[in-house]
Amino acid sequence: MTSTVFRLPDTATGKADPSLIAADTARMTAIAERVVEQTEQATAELSAARLATDLRGGAGVERDLEIRRLESRLRTLSRLGSDLVLGRIDPVDGDPVYIGRIGLSDADGHTLVIDWRTPDAAPFFAATLADPRGLAGRRHYRWARGAIVDYWDERFTDDESSSAALDAQSSFIASLGASRSATMQSVLGTIAADQDAAIRASSKGVLLVDGGPGTGKTVVALHRAAYLLYADPRLQAGRGRILIVGPHRPYLAYIADVLPGLGEEGVTACTLAETVPGGDGYPPESDARVTALKATTAMVDAIEPAVGFYEEPPREGVDVDTDYGTFTVDPADWTEALRAVPRGVPHNEARDDLWAVLLDILVDGADVDVDPQTLRAELYANADLHRAVGRVWPLIEAADLVGDLWTVPAYLRRCAPHLSDGEVAMLQRADPTAWTADDVPLLDAARRRLGDPGAARRAARARVETAERRRVMDAVVDDLIAGADDMGALATMLRAEDIQGVIVDDADLVRVEPDALAGPFAHIVVDEAQELTDAQWRMLVDRCPSGSMTIVGDRAQARDGFAESWAERLARVGLHEVTTRTLTVNYRTPEEVMTVAAAQIRGAVPDAEVPSAVRSAGVPVREGAVADLGAVVDDWLAVNDGTVCVIGAHGFGPRARVAVLTPGTAKGLEFDLVVLVDPDQFGGGVAGAVDRYVSMTRSTRELVVLR
Known part of the structure; x- marks a missing residue:
C-alpha cells in the first residue's frame, strides 16, 4: 500500500484502489514540485536583492522591503510540511477543489490548491447532510511521516461509487486520539462545522465563544486570528494588529507554532501581566479583601485624579532672569498654558505642549528688541524656567504614582473617594514597591495615562542639543556672511530653511520607540476569559478602540465562580455588541475521563x-497511591508516544515529554496522559472543584488519579 504520496495500512485494501487515489496522487505530486520551484525561485530572488548596490533615493527602502517579503515567503514555504493539503471538495457540478494551509498555483497560473480561508473553501468545513453547500462529497486526509496514512470520504448524494472510503467516523476519531507533541499543531483537517462558523464570523463587535473543556475554543481563537488577518480589510497587509492574550506563559509557548504554521507571522501574544515590565513575576495578593478592592474598575478610575493632582495650576507666580531681562510667569499665565494642553496626550509627553504654549505666552508678551526665535531659545535653555515647569508639571513614573496610593492615605482618599476609611487603611502597605499581581491593572493604567518619562527626558535633551546646534550654526553663518564678497547672495542661501536643515539635521534626535503591548490593536483574542476581573477587562478595552474582540471561555472553569451571564459580565465592562457561539461537543477528552470530571464540577456547580x-x-480512569507516581510515569513512557502532565506533585521534576504543572498553569493545554496527584489538596468549594475539573480534562487519552 506504499507510494510516494499514500502509505495506507494493509487493513485498508479497498482505499488503496487506484481509481480512488490516482487523481490525488497526481495533484499532491504537482503541489510538492511547485513548493520546491517557489522555494528555489524565492531563494534566487533573495540572493539577487541582497547583492543590489544601487540604494539611492527610495531604492534602498524598496530593496529592504523586498528582502523582508522574500524572507517571510521562504519561512512560510519552509514550514509547509507534507500535510499542506487538508482535503478536497467535490462539487456537484465541477472538478474537485483541493483545500490547503496556503494557496498555490502552477507556473501557468492554474490553481493547484486554494487557501482554507477563501470563501470557496468554506464548504469543506461547513457542509452537512442537511446543507451540503453544493457538494457531492468531501475528502479528508490524515498525514503522518510525510505521507497520507488514511483518508475518509463523506457523501452528500446517493452516489456509492467509493463506498470503501466511507468510514468517516473511525478515521476522524482516530485522528482526535493521536499523540500530542510539546506544542499545539494546527488541526485544520478536523475543524467541525460549528467551529468553522465561529472562525469565519464577522469581526464587528465581540464574538464570544462559549464552551467547556475540549470543545476547541483555543482552536477557534487561533484559526480565527489567521482568518481575520487574511479576510478582514482592517487587518490585511499589516494595516492593523492583532493581540492574543493567554492565561500564562506555558500556554503561549504551547500555541507558538500554530499561526506561523498557517503562514501568519508577527502576531503579538502575551499574558496580561506581561503588559507591565516585570509584572509576570509579581506574586498573588495575600489578602482576598485587597484583591476584591483592586479588581474593580472604580479602583482603576482612581488613576485619573491621581495624575490630575499634578496638573493643577500653581497659586503663585515665578520670576525668570534672562540676558534680555526678567520675565514673570504669573498664575494666570500658568492657568492659560495648562488649559491649552490637549486632552488625551499622556502626561509626560504633554509637557512638550505645555512648554510650547508657555513660550508663546512669554514671547508674545515680551517688550524686548530681539528676534522671537532667539528669545524662545534663550527661555527654553533657562534653568530657572525649567525648574518652575518641573514643579508645575513634573515627569512621573507609573510605579511612583501607584506606590503613593498605597503609602499616603490622604492621597488615596482624595483619588478614590468611594473607599471607606477602613478600606483605605486596608490598602496601605509599608513598602510601596511590594507589587502583587493585583497591582498590574493599576500600573498599566498609570503607564498609559502618564507615558514614558524617560522618553520625555530624552526628547527634552534632544531639543536642547538641537537649539545649541542652531545657535552655533547661526554664529558660523554670521561669520561667513561677514567675510563674503557677495554678502547678499550668500546670506540668502545660508538663511534658507532647506540649507539650515542640512547643516543641523535633527531627524534622529527625537525618536520614541512605541510600546509594542500598549496598542492600539485592531482586534484582540483573549483565552480563558472567565478568570478576568473587571480591572483586567479595562486593560483590554483600552487597547482596542474598535471593540473588535474574540473572547473564549467557560463559566464552569472560573475558580471564583461566575454567577452572572456572559452578557451581564461583558456589558458591565463596556462591551455591549456581543455575538455568542456555543460549542457543546468535547473532541479532546475521552468519555471515560469526562464522566469522572463531570461529577467533580457538578458537585460544586450543579448547573455547569x-x-x-x-x-x-x-x-x-485508573487510581493508585501517590508513592507510585514515578512508576506510573515511567511505565507509560516506556510503551507510549506522546506527552504526560503531572498535576499537584511536589518535588517531582519535569523531563522530556513530561510537564509538571499546577491546575492554573495547565489551563488551555492538553496531554496524552494526565496524572493527578492528591486531588483533595485543592480544597473544597468552587475553587477546589474547578481545579480538579480543569486538571482531569487536560487528558486526551488516559487519566490516573493518585491518592
Whole structure:
C-alpha cells in the first residue's frame, strides 16, 4: 500500500484502489514540485536583492522591503510540511477543489490548491447532510511521516461509487486520539462545522465563544486570528494588529507554532501581566479583601485624579532672569498654558505642549528688541524656567504614582473617594514597591495615562542639543556672511530653511520607540476569559478602540465562580455588541475521563454546562497511591508516544515529554496522559472543584488519579 504520496495500512485494501487515489496522487505530486520551484525561485530572488548596490533615493527602502517579503515567503514555504493539503471538495457540478494551509498555483497560473480561508473553501468545513453547500462529497486526509496514512470520504448524494472510503467516523476519531507533541499543531483537517462558523464570523463587535473543556475554543481563537488577518480589510497587509492574550506563559509557548504554521507571522501574544515590565513575576495578593478592592474598575478610575493632582495650576507666580531681562510667569499665565494642553496626550509627553504654549505666552508678551526665535531659545535653555515647569508639571513614573496610593492615605482618599476609611487603611502597605499581581491593572493604567518619562527626558535633551546646534550654526553663518564678497547672495542661501536643515539635521534626535503591548490593536483574542476581573477587562478595552474582540471561555472553569451571564459580565465592562457561539461537543477528552470530571464540577456547580464527549478511548480512569507516581510515569513512557502532565506533585521534576504543572498553569493545554496527584489538596468549594475539573480534562487519552 506504499507510494510516494499514500502509505495506507494493509487493513485498508479497498482505499488503496487506484481509481480512488490516482487523481490525488497526481495533484499532491504537482503541489510538492511547485513548493520546491517557489522555494528555489524565492531563494534566487533573495540572493539577487541582497547583492543590489544601487540604494539611492527610495531604492534602498524598496530593496529592504523586498528582502523582508522574500524572507517571510521562504519561512512560510519552509514550514509547509507534507500535510499542506487538508482535503478536497467535490462539487456537484465541477472538478474537485483541493483545500490547503496556503494557496498555490502552477507556473501557468492554474490553481493547484486554494487557501482554507477563501470563501470557496468554506464548504469543506461547513457542509452537512442537511446543507451540503453544493457538494457531492468531501475528502479528508490524515498525514503522518510525510505521507497520507488514511483518508475518509463523506457523501452528500446517493452516489456509492467509493463506498470503501466511507468510514468517516473511525478515521476522524482516530485522528482526535493521536499523540500530542510539546506544542499545539494546527488541526485544520478536523475543524467541525460549528467551529468553522465561529472562525469565519464577522469581526464587528465581540464574538464570544462559549464552551467547556475540549470543545476547541483555543482552536477557534487561533484559526480565527489567521482568518481575520487574511479576510478582514482592517487587518490585511499589516494595516492593523492583532493581540492574543493567554492565561500564562506555558500556554503561549504551547500555541507558538500554530499561526506561523498557517503562514501568519508577527502576531503579538502575551499574558496580561506581561503588559507591565516585570509584572509576570509579581506574586498573588495575600489578602482576598485587597484583591476584591483592586479588581474593580472604580479602583482603576482612581488613576485619573491621581495624575490630575499634578496638573493643577500653581497659586503663585515665578520670576525668570534672562540676558534680555526678567520675565514673570504669573498664575494666570500658568492657568492659560495648562488649559491649552490637549486632552488625551499622556502626561509626560504633554509637557512638550505645555512648554510650547508657555513660550508663546512669554514671547508674545515680551517688550524686548530681539528676534522671537532667539528669545524662545534663550527661555527654553533657562534653568530657572525649567525648574518652575518641573514643579508645575513634573515627569512621573507609573510605579511612583501607584506606590503613593498605597503609602499616603490622604492621597488615596482624595483619588478614590468611594473607599471607606477602613478600606483605605486596608490598602496601605509599608513598602510601596511590594507589587502583587493585583497591582498590574493599576500600573498599566498609570503607564498609559502618564507615558514614558524617560522618553520625555530624552526628547527634552534632544531639543536642547538641537537649539545649541542652531545657535552655533547661526554664529558660523554670521561669520561667513561677514567675510563674503557677495554678502547678499550668500546670506540668502545660508538663511534658507532647506540649507539650515542640512547643516543641523535633527531627524534622529527625537525618536520614541512605541510600546509594542500598549496598542492600539485592531482586534484582540483573549483565552480563558472567565478568570478576568473587571480591572483586567479595562486593560483590554483600552487597547482596542474598535471593540473588535474574540473572547473564549467557560463559566464552569472560573475558580471564583461566575454567577452572572456572559452578557451581564461583558456589558458591565463596556462591551455591549456581543455575538455568542456555543460549542457543546468535547473532541479532546475521552468519555471515560469526562464522566469522572463531570461529577467533580457538578458537585460544586450543579448547573455547569459540561460538554458531551465524542469518543471513547477504551481505557478506564485508573487510581493508585501517590508513592507510585514515578512508576506510573515511567511505565507509560516506556510503551507510549506522546506527552504526560503531572498535576499537584511536589518535588517531582519535569523531563522530556513530561510537564509538571499546577491546575492554573495547565489551563488551555492538553496531554496524552494526565496524572493527578492528591486531588483533595485543592480544597473544597468552587475553587477546589474547578481545579480538579480543569486538571482531569487536560487528558486526551488516559487519566490516573493518585491518592
